[in-house]
Amino acid sequence: MLVSDFDYHLPDHLIAQHPPLVRGGSRLLRVDGTLLHDDHFTSLAALLSPGDVMVFNDTRVIKARLFGEKASGGKIEALVERVLDEHEVLAHVRASKSPKPGTRLLFAGRWQAEMVERAGELFRLRFLGDTPVLEILEASGKLPLPPYIERDTDGDDDERYQTVYAREQGAVAAPTAGLHFTDAMLQALRERGVQLCQVTLHVGAGTFQPVRVEHIAEHKMHSERYHIPQQTVDAIAAAQRNGGKVLAVGTTSMRALESAARGDGVLKAGGGETDIFITPGYRFNVVDRLLTNFHLPKSTLLMLVSAFAGYAEMRAAYEHAVAQQYRFFSYGDAMLLQRKENA
Numbered sequence: 001m002l003v004s005d006f007d008y009h010l011p012d013h014l015i016a017q018h019p020p021l022v023r024g025g026s027r028l029l030r031v032d033g034t035l036l037h038d039d040h041f042t043s044l045a046a047l048l049s050p051g052d053v054m055v056f057n058d059t060r061v062i063k064a065r066l067f068g069e070k071a072s073g074g075k076i077e078a079l080v081e082r083v084l085d086e087h088e089v090l091a092h093v094r095a096s097k098s099p100k101p102g103t104r105l106l107f108a109g110r111w112q113a114e115m116v117e118r119a120g121e122l123f124r125l126r127f128l129g130d131t132p133v134l135e136i137l138e139a140s141g142k143l144p145l146p147p148y149i150e151r152d153t154d155g156d157d158d159e160r161y162q163t164v165y166a167r168e169q170g171a172v173a174a175p176t177a178g179l180h181f182t183d184a185m186l187q188a189l190r191e192r193g194v195q196l197c198q199v200t201l202h203v204g205a206g207t208f209q210p211v212r213v214e215h216i217a218e219h220k221m222h223s224e225r226y227h228i229p230q231q232t233v234d235a236i237a238a239a240q241r242n243g244g245k246v247l248a249v250g251t252t253s254m255r256a257l258e259s260a261a262r263g264d265g266v267l268k269a270g271g272g273e274t275d276i277f278i279t280p281g282y283r284f285n286v287v288d289r290l291l292t293n294f295h296l297p298k299s300t301l302l303m304l305v306s307a308f309a310g311y312a313e314m315r316a317a318y319e320h321a322v323a324q325q326y327r328f329f330s331y332g333d334a335m336l337l338q339r340k341e342n343a
Contacts, residue, residue: 001053001213001215001217001218001279001280002216003213003214003215003216003298004213004214004298004337005121005311006199006216006297006298006299006302006303006306007148007297007298008297008315008318008319009322010297010322010328011322012114013090014322014325014326014327014328014332015148015149015308015327015328015332016327016328016330016331016332017149017150017151018156018328018331019160019161019179019331020123020331022178022180023160023164023180023181023182023226024041024042024180024181024184024185024331025039025041025042025265026040026180026327026332027039027040027041027326027327027333027334028040028041028043028044028333028334028335028336029317029320029321029324029326029333029334029335030047030335030336030338031313031314031317031336031337032308032338033310033313034313034316034337035342036316036320038288038324039336041185041333041334042185043130044067044115044185044189044291044336045185045189045191045192045194046192046224047308048189048192048194048245048247049192049193049194049245050192050193050194051151051193051194051195051239051242051243051244051252052193052194052198052239052244052245052246052247053194053195053196053235053236053239053247054167054189054194054195054196054197054242054246054247054249055197055198055199055232055236055246055247055248055249055257055287056163056175056178056181056196056197056198056199056249056250056254056338057163057166057175057178057198057199057200057201057203057249057250057252057253057256058163058167058168058169058199058200059166059168059169059170059171059175059201059202059203059252060142060161060162060165060166060167060168060169060170060171061117061144061161061166061171061172061173061202062080062134062137062138062141062169062170062171062172062176063076063137063138063140063141063142063143063144063202064079064080064081064082064137064141064143064144064172064205065077065079065080065109065110065141065142065143065144066078066079066080066107066111066136066137066141066142067108068107068108068109068111069105069106069107069248070095070099070103070104070105070106071103071104071105071106071312074095074096075095075096075227076093076094076095076099076105077093077094077095078091078092078093078094078105078107078123078125079091079092079093079094079144079172079203079205080133080141080172081122081172081205082123082170082204082225083133083134083169083170084124085133085156086128086133087125087126087128087132087323088116088125088126088127088133089124089125090119090123090124090125090195091122091123091125092122092123092124092205093115093119093123093125096291097193097319099114099115099123099125100115101116101117101118102114102115103115105125107136107140108139108140110140111127111129111131111136111140112127112128112129113125113126113127113128114126114128125186130321131149136164136165139291143158143161143218144155144172144205145157145161146329146330148296148330149329149331150328153202159276160177160179160331161174161179161330162174163178163179163181164181164182164183164186165178165181165186165198168200168202168229169203170200170202170225170258170312171203171204172202172203172204172205173203173204173205173330174179174203174330175201175203175249175250175252176250176255176293176329176331177249177250177251177253177291177292177293177334178249178250178329179330179331180334181249182233194240195235197229197231197232197235197236198229198232198257199226199227199228199229199232199253199256199257199329200225200226200271201224201225201226201252201253201255201256201274202225202226203224203252204222204223204224206221206224210241210298211298211299212302216279217279219277219300220275221275221276221277221300222275223273223274223275224255224274224275225271225272225273225274226255226256226258226259226260226271226272226273226274227256227270227271227299228256228260228267228268228269229269230269232269233260233267233268233269236257236267236286237267238311241272241296243288245288246287246288246289246292247287247288247289247290247291247293248286248287248288248289248290250291250292250293251290251292251301251304251305252282253296254278254287254304254308255274255276255304256271256274257286257287258276258278258284258285258286258287259274260286261278261285261286262276265283265285266285267285267286275330277300277303278303278304278307278308279303279304279306280303280306280307280311281308282307283305284307284339285310286310287308287339288338288339289336289337289338289339290305290308290309290337290339291334291335291336292305292334292335292337293327293328293329293330293332293333293334293335294318294321294328294329294332294333295329296329302314305337306333308339309337309338309339309340310338310340313340317335321333321335
């Protein structure tokens with residue numbers, strides 16, 4: 001298939017620039033094959049059954065954007081892609097002239113770092129001194145909003161661009177399907193008899209990178225770290241034995257689960273690196289339903305949901321969402337998708 005097969009027209013005014021006034025106050029488009037139903041996110045608990053399992057990505061977005069200058073005085077901006085240890089990171093670096101190994105950098109007027117080496121498109125930076133890099137980012141970094149949100153971050157984003165269950169620091173972008181959930185909704189799901197489980201997948205900035213090839217089979221996915229607890233594996237196995245459904249909250253949870261079941265199709269605890277690229281024709285091993293936001297035209301995530309719910313079905317769903325003025329992308333509305341039988 002071609003990248004152009006996953007294009008659609010989206011008016012700019014439908015790209016949500018701010019979160020809804022109230023967390024969880026979003027619309028929900030239910031997609032079950034060719035059936036489309038306009039609903040509200042507050043209805044979610046009633047759409048699940050006792051014995052179902054929901055899997056959430058508990059990654060936490062770090063304040064990954066730093067501004068500073070080189071020793072020569074040139075301005076520099078770093079977007080941390082991955083924290084390697086207490087003092088080293090891999091980062092995207094923007095500067096009038098790329099720093100060479102050994103170059104000293106000063107961020108926020110107080111944190112010194114050294115450019116160690118290039119790693120493909122990324123730069124390995126070592127922060128000098130005793131302060132751990134996560135503390136540096138928390139003190140002086142800015143939350144990295146997606147490029148289609150055309151404004152600076154504000155104090156509201158520090159709360160609203162995190163899920164209420166975010167725990168494991170390491171993501172550059174939020175697992176946005178989880179942004180709709182409130183503590184009250186989580187409690188309603190528990191009372192419904194739905195088991196809530198976690199995985200961790202640290203979302204990288206590569207999630208926003210465009211596909212630059214014409215044929216999607218030639219695209220190379222970026223790599224992200226994930227971990228699946230044994231408790232989650234056991235809960236899913238029990239649900240599958242007893243006829244329960246597995247609902248992944250977001251494409252990141254989906255990618256973590258399907259990565260952990262690669263090979264023989266059996267879900268395993270543990271983790272590592274994944275560059276799984278899910279496109280139409282992929283055979284799903286774990287997930288029955290998917291809660292997700294709307295995705296960018298020509299994006300790998302639009303390809304993923306087309307693989308899951310059906311290519312023609314997703315084209316119709318997106319056309320409907322545009323016509324009905326749904327809000328798109330990270331701060332936008334949600335969809336609840338059923339896996340297509342032959343997917």
